[in-house]
Amino acid sequence: MCIRDRVSTQSTWDIQYLRDLMGFKRFVQAGRVAYINYGVDHGKVCVIVEVINSTRVLVDGPTLGVPRQVISLRRLALTDHLLKVAKGIHTKALEIVIKKNDLVKKIGESSWAKKLASQKRRAELNDFERFQVMMLKRQKAYLVNKDIAQSHGAKPKKVSAKKPKESKQQSNMKPITITYLHIRK
Amino acid sequence: FFFLMIRRPPRSTQGVSSAASDVYKRQVSTQSTWDFQWCQRRSMGKESKSQFSLKKVKQYILVGRAKPVAGQKEEPKVYRMRVFAPNTVIAKSKFWTLMRKQKKIKHTGGELIAIHEVIENPSKSVKVYGIVLRYQSRTGYHNMYKEYRDTNICGAMSQMYMDMAGRHRAREETIHIVRTCVVPESKIKRAETKSFTNGNVKFPLLNRISRPPIKKFKAFARAKRPTLFLQQNNSDS
Numbered sequence: 018m019c020i021r022d023r024v025s026t027q028s029t030w031d032i033q034y035l036r037d038l039m040g041f042k043r044f045v046q047a048g049r050v051a052y053i054n055y056g057v058d059h060g061k062v063c064v065i066v067e068v069i070n071s072t073r074v075l076v077d078g079p080t081l082g083v084p085r086q087v088i089s090l091r092r093l094a095l096t097d098h099l100l101k102v103a104k105g106i107h108t109k110a111l112e113i114v115i116k117k118n119d120l121v122k123k124i125g126e127s128s129w130a131k132k133l134a135s136q137k138r139r140a141e142l143n144d145f146e147r148f149q150v151m152m153l154k155r156q157k158a159y160l161v162n163k164d165i166a167q168s169h170g171a172k173p174k175k176v177s178a179k180k181p182k183e184s185k186q187q188s189n190m191k192p193i194t195i196t197y198l199h200i201r202k
Numbered sequence: 203f204f205f206l207m208i209r210r211p212p213r214s215t216q217g218v219s220s221a222a223s224d225v226y227k228r229q230v231s232t233q234s235t236w237d238f239q240w241c242q243r244r245s246m247g248k249e250s251k252s253q254f255s256l257k258k259v260k261q262y263i264l265v266g267r268a269k270p271v272a273g274q275k276e277e278p279k280v281y282r283m284r285v286f287a288p289n290t291v292i293a294k295s296k297f298w299t300l301m302r303k304q305k306k307i308k309h310t311g312g313e314l315i316a317i318h319e320v321i322e323n324p325s326k327s328v329k330v331y332g333i334v335l336r337y338q339s340r341t342g343y344h345n346m347y348k349e350y351r352d353t354n355i356c357g358a359m360s361q362m363y364m365d366m367a368g369r370h371r372a373r374e375e376t377i378h379i380v381r382t383c384v385v386p387e388s389k390i391k392r393a394e395t396k397s398f399t400n401g402n403v404k405f406p407l408l409n410r411i412s413r414p415p416i417k418k419f420k421a422f423a424r425a426k427r428p429t430l431f432l433q434q435n436n437s438d439s
Binding site: 032035039041043044045046047054055056059060067068069070071075085086087090093094095103104105107 | 326351407410412
């Protein structure tokens, strides 16, 4: 019998076991914020409103662009965020809770969202910007290799790549900070 | 006059069922669903593109009667039936099968007055559906009462068919639906349904395999084995 069956039919003792001994922190529950990984709404964030069964949940995202719908748990990735809502909460009430908790802002600040944003930026680069990135990478590699060659046995240090002196595109470029692991001989 | 009969609200099911005597017998569809125009309007309603309910069957209402015979004093009685079927063809077939068995009216001697699809509102809340069914196994007939959590009756029906096929090897043709209803929380019979109806239900997601968001990006071969513990214990989302 898998853990999932035990969880659904037995007492909270199992939840404690899962949380404290097994180290699970994120649970499928009413109010859990989740990313949608697959399907029409992929990339969006939603709130689990009600658990239907061990494979499907009712999900809603009023200000997040997700219509109220049934979705498979296979399509979801749970986050740390948990809203305090009663199961089956209506869309309008959920919207108020989301606003109150400033969920949109919190999600924007998470590293996942930042990674998504940088991926999107990378995809949007034009040819010149890609050239700039290439030059920066080359510079970075030079600095890194130089540092390695110079400091056998010394502590690693943070190196910042020098930005080329360009005009407008520069504001769009993200500063590259390089930390590298000291390669032992 | 026959249309007047069609618009009459649904009567409660006749007789007592020993299998589901405790179960609340209210029909899922309200009076307005018997209205043909209402059905039409509903069918043009918006449904989210990514609705995930299983859609093996649709709900139909069929109305039919025996063909009137010359010299008959009374008009033949009109019968209405609620059928769950994947399409209208099978729905009609099921209707006439029942008419033949119960009312001795054959397809050739009868006429179908109306067939409407009953479309429920898109999912807003999760309900527990109780289904009383009768199915034929390899050795005999059996009655069953099953409960399913779903947002609409067709989804629950689809679950039932899949469940019956998986657990009892009963195919769709051998299953007859006796009664369906929405079960209030206090009357839920099955432990699993009860546990999920509990507001405090929670469980972690285990054995997670990440997959690309679009089927197009699915790789035929990968260099690395999948990591199954993604998105579990990270302190940052």
